[in-house]
Amino acid sequence: xxxxxxxxxxxxxxxxxxxxxxxxxxxxxxxxxxxxxxxxxxxxxxxxxxxxxxxxxxxxxxxxxxxxxxxxxxxxxxxxxxxxxxxxxxxxxxxxxxxxxxxxxxxxxxxxxxxxxxxxxxxxxxxxxxxxxxxxxxxxxxxxxxxxxxxxxxxxxxxxxxxxxxxxxxxxxxxxxxxxxxxxxxxxxxxxxxxxxxxxxxxxxxxxxxxxxxxxxxxxxxxxxxxxxxxxxxxxxxxxxxxxxxxxxxxxxxxxxxxxxxxxxxxxxxxxxxxxxxxxxxxxxxxxxxxxxxxxxxxxxxxxxxxxxxxxxxxxxxxxxxxxxxxxxxxxxxxxxxxxxxxxxxxxxxxxxxxxxxxxxxxxxxxxxxxxxxxxxxxxxxxxxxxxxxxxxxxxxxxxxxxxxxxxxxxxxxxxxxxxxxxxxxxxxxxxxxxxxxxxxxxxxxxxxxxxxxxxxxxxxxxxxxxxxxxxxxxxxxxxxxxxxxxxxxxxxxxxxxxxxxxxxxxxxxxxxxxxxxxxxxxxxxxxxxxxxxxxxxxxxxxxxxxxxxxxxxxxxxxxxxxxxxxxxxxxxxxxxxxxxxxxxxxxxxxxxxxxxxxxxxxxxxxxxxxxxxxxxxxxxxxxxxxxxxxxxxxxxxxxxxxxxxxxxxxxxxxxxxxxxxxxxxxxxxxxxxxxxxxxxxxxxxxxxxxxxxxxxxxxxxxxxxxxxxxxxxxxxxxxxxxxxxxxxxxxxxxxxxxxxxxxxxxxxxxxxxxxxxxxxxxxxxxxxxxxxxxxxxxxxxxxxxxxxxxxxxxxxxxxxxxxxxxxxxxxxxxxxxxxxxxxxxxxxxxxxxxxxxxxxxxxxxxxxxxxxxxxxxxxx
Numbered sequence: 042x043x044x045x046x047x048x049x050x051x052x053x054x055x056x057x058x059x060x061x062x063x064x065x066x067x068x069x070x071x072x073x074x075x076x077x078x079x080x081x082x083x084x085x086x087x088x089x090x091x092x093x094x095x096x097x098x099x100x101x102x103x104x105x106x107x108x109x110x111x112x113x114x115x116x117x118x119x120x121x122x123x124x125x126x127x128x129x130x131x132x133x134x135x136x137x138x139x140x141x142x143x144x145x146x147x148x149x150x151x152x153x154x155x156x157x158x159x160x161x162x163x164x165x166x167x168x169x170x171x172x173x174x175x176x177x178x179x180x181x182x183x184x185x186x187x188x189x190x191x192x193x194x195x196x197x198x199x200x201x202x203x204x205x206x207x208x209x210x211x212x213x214x215x216x217x218x219x220x221x222x223x224x225x226x227x228x229x230x231x232x233x234x235x236x237x238x239x240x241x242x243x244x245x246x247x248x249x250x251x252x253x254x255x256x257x258x259x260x261x262x263x264x265x266x267x268x269x270x271x272x273x274x275x276x277x278x279x280x281x282x283x284x285x286x287x288x289x290x291x292x293x294x295x296x297x298x299x300x301x302x303x304x305x306x307x308x309x310x311x312x313x314x315x316x317x318x319x320x321x322x323x324x325x326x327x328x329x330x331x332x333x334x335x336x337x338x339x340x341x342x343x344x345x346x347x348x349x350x351x352x353x354x355x356x357x358x359x360x361x362x363x364x365x366x367x368x369x370x371x372x373x374x375x376x377x378x379x380x381x382x383x384x385x386x387x388x389x390x391x392x393x394x395x396x397x398x399x400x401x402x403x404x405x406x407x408x409x410x411x412x413x414x415x416x417x418x419x420x421x422x423x424x425x426x427x428x429x430x431x432x433x434x435x436x437x438x439x440x441x442x443x444x445x446x447x448x449x450x451x452x453x454x455x456x457x458x459x460x461x462x463x464x465x466x467x468x469x470x471x472x473x474x475x476x477x478x479x480x481x482x483x484x485x486x487x488x489x490x491x492x493x494x495x496x497x498x499x500x501x502x503x504x505x506x507x508x509x510x511x512x513x514x515x516x517x518x519x520x521x522x523x524x525x526x527x528x529x530x531x532x533x534x535x536x537x538x539x540x541x542x543x544x545x546x547x548x549x550x551x552x553x554x555x556x557x558x559x560x561x562x563x564x565x566x567x568x569x570x571x572x573x574x575x576x577x578x579x580x581x582x583x584x585x586x587x588x589x590x591x592x593x594x595x596x597x598x599x600x601x602x603x604x605x606x607x608x609x610x611x612x613x614x615x616x617x618x619x620x621x622x623x624x625x626x627x628x629x630x631x632x633x634x635x636x637x638x639x640x641x642x643x644x645x646x647x648x649x650x651x652x653x654x655x656x657x658x659x660x661x662x663x664x665x666x667x668x669x670x671x672x673x674x675x676x677x678x679x680x681x682x683x684x685x686x687x688x689x690x691x692x693x694x695x696x697x698x699x700x701x702x703x704x705x706x707x708x709x710x711x712x713x714x715x716x717x718x719x720x721x722x723x724x725x726x727x728x729x730x731x732x733x734x735x736x737x738x739x740x741x742x743x744x745x746x747x748x749x750x751x752x753x754x755x756x757x758x759x760x761x762x763x764x765x766x767x768x769x770x771x772x773x774x775x776x777x778x779x780x781x782x783x784x785x786x787x788x789x790x791x792x793x794x795x796x797x798x799x800x801x802x803x804x805x806x807x808x809x810x811x812x813x814x815x816x817x818x819x820x821x822x823x824x825x826x827x828x829x830x831x832x833x834x835x836x837x838x839x840x841x842x843x844x845x846x847x848x849x850x851x852x853x854x855x856x857x858x859x860x861x862x863x864x865x866x867x868x869x870x871x872x873x874x875x876x877x878x879x880x881x882x883x884x885x886x887x888x889x890x891x892x893x894x895x896x897x898x899x900x901x902x
Contacts, residue, residue, distance in 0.1 A: 056179040056650040063654045067661025071744075074665030079111060081669075087703045088670060090755050118750035123222075130708065130753045131763035132226050133595070136219065137710040138753075140717060140771060141746040143211050148724050148739030150207055154200045155732030161193045162186050183649060183731040189794045197729035198798040201786050204728050205779055205805055209812045212775055216816060219768045220824045226764060227827040228467070228835055232855045233762060234827075235265070236463040236490035237473050238592055241483060241505050242269075247456040248358045256462055259476075263469040265852045270457035270502045271355075275436050275444065276347045277498075277860045283340040283867065288690055290333035290869045295687040297330060304329040341866035346441060348864050354448040354455035361452070457502025461490055461856035465849050468832035475826060491593035492762035493855050500590045508590030515585040519604045523611050526578060578608060579712065598711045599766040605715035606774050610781075613655075613719055649731035652723045656737045659716060664748045670702070670756070677702035690870070708757035714767060717745065718774050725782040730789060769821060776813045780806055 082089040126135045165187045180186060187193055227234055239252075246252045253267040296304045309324035436444060448455050464470045478485035483505040491497075500508075579601070586600040666672065676699050684696035692701065720738050727734035783806045790799045 056177050059650050060179065060653055060657075063657040067657050069661075070665055071661040074669055078668050082114070088674070091703055091705050092755055092758065114751050114755075115747055118747065118754065121750065121754060126753070127222055127225070128761070129759055130757075131760040132222055132765040133710060133760060133763035133767050134708055134753050135222065136765060136768045136771070137714060138746065138750065139215060139218070140714070141742050141749070143215060144717065144721050144724065144742035145739055145746070146211060147204065147208055147721070147728075148735045148742060150204060151200075151724060151728035151732055151735035152739060154203065154728065155735065158182075158196055158200060158729070158732050161196050165191065165193060179650065179731075179733060182733060184729065184789060185731075187793065191793070191795075194790060194793055194795045194798050197786065198790070198801055200729040201783060201802060202805055204725065205783070205809060208725065208775070208779060209809065212772060213812075213816060216768075216772060216820045216824075219765060220820055223765045223824050224827055224831065228831060230839070231762070232463065232852055233490050233492050233764070234467065235465070235470050235849070235852060236461055236856065237470060238459060238461055238488050238490045238501075239478075240459045240486045240488070240502070240592075242458045242460060242485060243479075244453060246485075247453060247458060247460075248355070248362065249460075250359055250362050252460055252462070256473075260464065260466075260469045260473065263464045263466045264462065265465045265849050266463040266854070266856075267460060268854070268856050269460040270498075271351055271858060271861065272436065272455055272457055272502075273347070273351060273858060273860050275439075276344065276351070276863075277858075279340060279344050279347060280860045280863050283337065283344060283863075286333055286336045286340060287867055287869055288688070288694075290330065290337055291688045291690060292685060293329040293333055294869060299687075306332075308332065337868070338866075343441065345864050345866070347444075348861060350441075350445045350448055351455050351861070354452040357449070357452045358456070458504060459502040463490075463849075463852040463855070465852075466832075466836050467827065468829055468836055471827050471829060471832050488592070489764070490856065491595070495593045495595055495762060496856075497587075497592055497594050497597060498858060500587075500592055503590050512589045515589050518585055519582060519607070522578060522581060523604070523607050526608070526612055527616050579605060582608070595763060595766050598709060599770060602711045602714055602767060603770050605712065606718050606770070609715050609719040610722065610774075610777070614722060614781075649727055649734050652727065653734055653737050656720055656723065656734070656741050659720065660737070660741045660744055663716070664744055667752065668748050673702055673705075676700065705756055705758055707760040708753050710767065713745075713749070714771065717742075718771070718778070721775065722778040722781065725778050726785050728782075729786060765824070769824075772816070776809065779809045783809070 078089070086093075123135055123139070126138060159182050162182050162184060163186070184197055242252070246255060247269055249267050249269055252269060253264060256267065257264050293304050305326050306329050307324040308327050311319070311322040311324070313322075439447075462473070464473070474487050474489060476487065478487060486505070503511075582604040583597075583601050586597045586604065589597075589600055591597045591600060680696060680699035680701060684691070684699055686692045693704070694700075695704075720741055724735055724738040783802050787799045787802050790802065
């Protein structure tokens, strides 16, 4: 039996006592946590009001805000409108807040229905059981107390209809609001709204000149900027190494100034050789300052040379284009469009003999031949079919001369198969996204461009085949983890007692007898292993999501939410309510699929106590940890104890995932949304079965909105560029929750041996599925694109502009890869050693005053 099942069994042994204990413990923690937060929030504003502290730096009038009244932050949070949250925090954060509100409304409706269900359940006469569970007050106010074939079984059926219809009404309303808010975001005058990402470009369009000419043919006078992504994995690696070396040099300089002694360290150390006692494995000792200065100079040269090599390959491609256009004469727009024929079409054309050609089609075939000649001048099929990830690994293993030689022979290899195109018209941007560019569906896909700070550059330019294979492997591994994660969890849980360890590992019996202290030590291993195992699944899911080829980090997090949602559904919900491990249950379900409904119906009424305790823990402990920022405080304390902090750069940078408490990240709702989905599933499932659960779920949603409203407005950094990647997935999980809730009710009604109510619930499931089909058919496409009527209106209001107008300067080089901007050599920022160091002096000190500052430092030595 898994850990969650053991907890559920223990909870259901004495329902009232279990809930009283949970309330007394965790609600006391909640009250104490809120009071402690009220005492700390005004004294440590850099911890609990960090976002406003950063904003106050640029607003002198708010440096000394008025004193807050006790608990005024609760009312202040609710006074912020949805439009303000959208403006300050972004669409994903607003979607999360509204989802909490949706959960409150559904739970509150269930609480209202409990006024009818409680008397019906409590006054029902049950003559079959006299044990403790049936006499417990909590059991008497649940559906378990109804006798078989009772007319009162219509009551939960009607309640299921009421809640499902109300839920569908809320979901439709939320989707409409989501569409409206997303259109508002898409209409902003920012780079992502005016840009698209084109993937799987054919060889002849992987240059700025050819792609810009092709796009200008379709969208004349609307193209502002075209940037074809470059293969610069080695450059990115060199830039990262250079940053590390600069940090090490600054660290050595500070140590030299403090100790008045030049630091030394060892290089060339081999830990494997030291373990094998090989001579010379300890390396050699070097002067740290001289060594890192030489390394920094070398890396500066390598970075500049690598950038020059890539730019030379681009220039060579441009020259090839001009030469071939001159050789082939006039190359008109029809020739350019002919280049988009598929490989099959080209092979079919090339295999036809000239005798079989219709004379009327000769000019067309002539243009195709010239187009094919231009295409082949850029590369061949080997260049097009190369594995992107493998090629990047091979490039990093080459030396500089080998990379330059390959780029000289095949300059197309320096270009990735993706490009960012920026327009000066919203209409052109939206039309480009909705237009089919090629009859090959895997070629020239157009999608919205992510924000420049949200780009996942490692996935830009991956081939469609690579992305599809990564998606397939990720889905298969995720499905295996979701279904069979109970097995390692159950194994670890089985080692929680010394007796089980003696049975599982007999060779430990002697050690336990001779050293009794080992028994106490091993008792602590199982809980620690369970904690580690529970935290391992999200890490694995995050790794898999990053390998699916998503172009933005937000989409990676949204894919992670999908996996966590299914994990919560199966491992927390189904594993808890179905007796036995998921492996045994799955085998039984596969043998007899109809048993799933009866298993849900048989197990669910007895699990209400466990889920009440689960929600109480999430409310009393999880929200307090979030409000007090316990995890960031612990990480900050570890950072203060362990991390090097000699230089300003070290104090402001993360160290092995640890960072200062004042440096907050943007709000990431991924894990929290997965937990909230489980609570919503519990609400919908238990609303007609055990309505008492909904009292606690309503309080959870209400308290969560209070806490997270303050956190997103006062603590977390804004993510205003978010485009709403979570809501479509959340809607899908809400539909799944409705269907699971109805299936559970059918199982219980079947066990009660009633005939007609289950049929009505089946009809309700059909209604939910039809509603889902209606919404999926209507709203996702409307939300994906900005209507062209709005585009025309906005373009007219903003005026028609030429591509070169200064008003669109924000589109210039915004999607240029960051590593390509690192040509300028960097030096250690020596001015950070003085007491009056600030960001303004830091911006100009490295290059302008480097020699002077070096003399200052060296004179101190």
